[in-house]
Amino acid sequence: MVGNAAPQTMDAFYERLRDLGDGLPKRLRQCANYVTANPDRVAVSTVAELAMAADVQPSAFMRFCQELGFSGFSQMQKLFRDDYSQKWPDYNTRLASLRERGSDTPSALLAEFVEAGRSSLENLTHTANPKAMDKALEILKSANTIHVAGFRRTFPVASYLTYTFEKMSVPAILHSGVGNLDFGHMLREGDALIAITFAPYTAETVQLAEAAESRGLGVVALTDAMTSPLTRIKAAQLLVSEIDVGAFRTLSATMTLAITLAVAVGVSRNLV
Amino acid sequence: MVGNAAPQTMDAFYERLRDLGDGLPKRLRQCANYVTANPDRVAVSTVAELAMAADVQPSAFMRFCQELGFSGFSQMQKLFRDDYSQKWPDYNTRLASLRERGSDTPSALLAEFVEAGRSSLENLTHTANPKAMDKALEILKSANTIHVAGFRRTFPVASYLTYTFEKMSVPAILHSGVGNLDFGHMLREGDALIAITFAPYTAETVQLAEAAESRGLGVVALTDAMTSPLTRIKAAQLLVSEIDVGAFRTLSATMTLAITLAVAVGVSRNLV
DNA sequence: ACAAAAATAGAATTTATATTCCATTTGAAA
DNA sequence: TTTCAAATGGAATATAAATTCTATTTTTGT
Numbered sequence: 062m063v064g065n066a067a068p069q070t071m072d073a074f075y076e077r078l079r080d081l082g083d084g085l086p087k088r089l090r091q092c093a094n095y096v097t098a099n100p101d102r103v104a105v106s107t108v109a110e111l112a113m114a115a116d117v118q119p120s121a122f123m124r125f126c127q128e129l130g131f132s133g134f135s136q137m138q139k140l141f142r143d144d145y146s147q148k149w150p151d152y153n154t155r156l157a158s159l160r161e162r163g164s165d166t167p168s169a170l171l172a173e174f175v176e177a178g179r180s181s182l183e184n185l186t187h188t189a190n191p192k193a194m195d196k197a198l199e200i201l202k203s204a205n206t207i208h209v210a211g212f213r214r215t216f217p218v219a220s221y222l223t224y225t226f227e228k229m230s231v232p233a234i235l236h237s238g239v240g241n242l243d244f245g246h247m248l249r250e251g252d253a254l255i256a257i258t259f260a261p262y263t264a265e266t267v268q269l270a271e272a273a274e275s276r277g278l279g280v281v282a283l284t285d286a287m288t289s290p291l292t293r294i295k296a297a298q299l300l301v302s303e304i305d306v307g308a309f310r311t312l313s314a315t316m317t318l319a320i321t322l323a324v325a326v327g328v329s330r331n332l333v
Numbered sequence: 334m335v336g337n338a339a340p341q342t343m344d345a346f347y348e349r350l351r352d353l354g355d356g357l358p359k360r361l362r363q364c365a366n367y368v369t370a371n372p373d374r375v376a377v378s379t380v381a382e383l384a385m386a387a388d389v390q391p392s393a394f395m396r397f398c399q400e401l402g403f404s405g406f407s408q409m410q411k412l413f414r415d416d417y418s419q420k421w422p423d424y425n426t427r428l429a430s431l432r433e434r435g436s437d438t439p440s441a442l443l444a445e446f447v448e449a450g451r452s453s454l455e456n457l458t459h460t461a462n463p464k465a466m467d468k469a470l471e472i473l474k475s476a477n478t479i480h481v482a483g484f485r486r487t488f489p490v491a492s493y494l495t496y497t498f499e500k501m502s503v504p505a506i507l508h509s510g511v512g513n514l515d516f517g518h519m520l521r522e523g524d525a526l527i528a529i530t531f532a533p534y535t536a537e538t539v540q541l542a543e544a545a546e547s548r549g550l551g552v553v554a555l556t557d558a559m560t561s562p563l564t565r566i567k568a569a570q571l572l573v574s575e576i577d578v579g580a581f582r583t584l585s586a587t588m589t590l591a592i593t594l595a596v597a598v599g600v601s602r603n604l605v
Numbered sequence: 606a607c608a609a610a611a612a613t614a615g616a617a618t619t620t621a622t623a624t625t626c627c628a629t630t631t632g633a634a635a
Numbered sequence: 636t637t638t639c640a641a642a643t644g645g646a647a648t649a650t651a652a653a654t655t656c657t658a659t660t661t662t663t664g665t
Contacts (some may be wrong), residue, residue, distance in 0.1 A: 066482070071459065075462070097456075097460060098576065100460075105376050142377040167469075169468065171461055175458050177373065183451075224488065224489070271599060310592075312493065313589065325439045
């Protein structure tokens with residue numbers, strides 16, 4: 062049974078979805094998850110298509126619509142179509158107005174970071190050097206153990222790289238730098254190093270990279286500019302420029318480039 | 334009679350429209366004008382709606398479609414919907430086709446991840462719940478020490494949050510989960526917890542969140558869907574849906590939401 | 606001005622899609 | 636385990652939309 066009125070706005074829609082929370086049965090939850098993940102598809106699809114994509118029966122999708130308070134799919138789709146027409150023509154204007162109404166609310170801040178992240182990603186597609194990536198892949202695909210070094214602000218990138226390698230059963234070691242231990246002795250012939258550092262450049266990372274190079278290991282450098290000390294090393298140089306918001310950055314582009322590299326290694330080893 | 338084949342791309346469509354030029358009769362030209370001025374409407378409207386908007390009869394609109402080489406309106410709409418889908422791709426479908434084509438060069442993979450990231454960020458601006466963010470901010474701004482818990486794939490997010498807090502001199506502890514130690518005893522009155530977990534949900538994170546809640550600490554949950562066990566807890570629920578590329582994701586949206594939260598806390602404490 | 610051709614409007618029909626119904630399965634409580 | 640309610644899948648039906656048809660109007664050429 063339904064009882065509640067149909068959501069009139071997307072905000073109301075998402076709110077209703079949150080209210081239902083985990084009280085939804087399995088199939089209906091599949092619908093909810095699919096719709097939250099692909100709201101853009103709703104406006105241009107039929108129930109049959111959406112149901113198939115969400116891996117449920119059309120009737121289940123109908124029940125989902127009704128559970129949310131709509132009379133049926135058509136009414137729900139209408140909401141999505143109206144929203145689509147509203148936002149499509151002027152995304153920039155919408156963002157601008159979002160910024161204008163107070164820049165110190167969390168929502169406004171979020172808009173800033175999102176915008177910065179989108180621009181950084183846009184940049185990445187243009188600046189990423191395919192040759193350098195091929196070279197990096199060549200180094201990593203045949204490596205025995207892959208060492209990953211990244212401290213401070215790049216530590217999340219290093220840890221995510223290591224996690225992804227682990228998930229694909231690629232032998233990898235995360236150099237945590239805990240206790241200032243010298244991990245240099247762990248670098249063995251046939252290994253490779255991924256060194257990640259941004260300004261201000263961490264000395265440990267640079268030293269580790271130099272140590273690796275001097276022992277003849279393949280080095281992949283993930284850094285932010287040509288001025289980086291890592292560019293002095295003979296290595297596959299991957300440059301990422303990340304747009305700052307104030308003194309902060311989202312790491313979106315860096316994370317994206319990193320995981321691309323990791324997955325490419327997995328693919329080249331037939332592990333994916 | 335038509336004779337010509339249907340345009341397969343939007344470029345071909347517009348070219349055909351130019352070719353027909355002003356040789357079109359009155360009503361058909363009205364259609365052409367309307368479609369050129371409002372291409373975005375075609376994907377989400379019916380013939381009747383478009384005809385009314387262009388101030389012609391539905392049958393006139395049909396003739397317009399056929400004049401352009403389409404079998405009817407449905408075929409033309411399909412072109413517009415496909416074009417829309419290219420801007421907002423269905424990632425699961427695209428990944429499947431990508432694998433079939435075997436185009437797994439690093440650059441192609443990068444493009445996939447970039448688009449997934451951009452789309453996730455776009456989603457984030459719509460799904461992020463301002464009320465939940467305010468609630469989260471309320472909890473965190475007055476907290477004594479902020480505990481951050483996130484393991485496996487969310488560990489990078491947790492570590493970046495902690496790094497950012499540190500940088501702003503906000504007391505924060507990263508729960509590393511190393512050695513399966515019970516960090517629960519570190520939760521003191523007046524503290525708050527940020528718990529981050531994605532499917533498959535890590536037991537430690539959920540347990541820690543439950544422990545924190547039972548001691549009356551403020552909890553901020555950063556999770557991926559309503560199916561998450563964290564939604565059972567009375568906490569500020571921040572939902573992020575991150576688009577996967579295969580079994581992988583870039584974490585762009587999650588990182589963005591996380592740093593937004595951190596910086597908002599810094600702002601509220603006048604530390605930025 | 607007239608005939609012929611083209612274009613149009615609206616109704617009639619066909620097709621696609623949404624929606625409902627009900628038999629079966631699943632899951633929870635006793 | 637047994638019982639009952641909830642959930643589900645798939646077929647059946649209703650609804651809405653696309654498409655075609657034809658009588659009527661408008662335009663064009665002579």
